[in-house]
Amino acid sequence: EVELVESGGDWVQPGRSLRLSCAASGFTFDDYAMHWVRQAPGKGLEWVSGINWNGGKMGYAASVKGRFTISRDNAKNSLYLQMNSLRGEDTALYYCTKGPPWNELMYKWSDPWGQGTLVTVAS
Amino acid sequence: QSALTQPASVSGSPGQSITISCTGTSSDVNGYNYVSWYQQHPGKAPKLIISDVTNRPSGVSNRFSGSKSGNTASLTISGLQAEDEADYYCSSYTSSDSRVFGGGTKLTVL
Numbered sequence: 001e002v003e004l005v006e007s008g009g010d011w012v013q014p015g016r017s018l019r020l021s022c023a024a025s026g027f028t029f030d031d032y033a034m035h036w037v038r039q040a041p042g043k044g045l046e047w048v049s050g051i052n053w054n055g056g057k058m059g060y061a062a063s064v065k066g067r068f069t070i071s072r073d074n075a076k077n078s079l080y081l082q083m084n085s086l087r088g089e090d091t092a093l094y095y096c097t098k099g100p101p102w103n104e105l106m107y108k109w110s111d112p113w114g115q116g117t118l119v120t121v122a123s
Numbered sequence: 124q125s126a127l128t129q130p131a132s133v134s135g136s137p138g139q140s141i142t143i144s145c146t147g148t149s150s151d152v153n154g155y156n157y158v159s160w161y162q163q164h165p166g167k168a169p170k171l172i173i174s175d176v177t178n179r180p181s182g183v184s185n186r187f188s189g190s191k192s193g194n195t196a197s198l199t200i201s202g203l204q205a206e207d208e209a210d211y212y213c214s215s216y217t218s219s220d221s222r223v224f225g226g227g228t229k230l231t232v233l
Binding site: 035037044045046047050059060061095105107108109110111112113114115116 | 126157159161163168169170171174175180210212214216217220221222223224225226227
């Protein structure tokens with residue numbers, strides 16, 4: 001069974017940094033793209049970032065480009081999101097999601113999703 | 124990249140069919156057959172119910188179906204059941220080589 005477990009969420013002051021992690025199990029991690037999707041309290045889903053199977057291609061939403069960096073360690077079956085210069089509008093539940101396999105467009109869909117890790121940016 | 128447009132809410136009675144629309148542009152929905160739909164129950168993680176406009180993943184009820192015409196994709200739920208009450212989101216690949224979600228639609232089963 002596929003399992004995605006996020007960690008690293010915390011309360012942090014504006015301008016500070018935070019690193020999220022996602023531990024994956026139950027599938028061949030390095031065969032699949034991975035994504036981060038966030039959901040602000042009471043709001044809808046927002047795609048944040050994605051990375052292809054071997055880490056050679058990354059994509060970012062305009063709202064986080066230049067501040068967030070996605071990465072993966074296939075040897076550790078782990079996905080990461082380095083978040084710098086955090087703002088109040090980054091406050092959200094951050095989901096780690098599995099994307100399509102290596103031979104398909106990495107942005108097509110996300111399934112399954114972890115339970116999320118909460119990031120709160122406030123002074 | 125602007126969010127795709129979905130109605131804020133739809134409702135239907137048990138046994139009825141409802142359709143949720145997802146409107147984009149030629150740069151996303153109309154440009155590619157990469158629209159997906161997600162179901163999210165309160166306090167739960169989203170679940171993929173439709174991929175590539177019309178494909179239903181294994182285990183998803185055949186009461187869920189997807190379609191697309193021009194700039195608008197649609198999710199139809201037939202034989203509405205109480206357990207279908209949830210939030211539904213569409214998503215599309217975009218010409219910016221990224222993804223965009225719709226604002227979400229709250230489905231109420233009367």
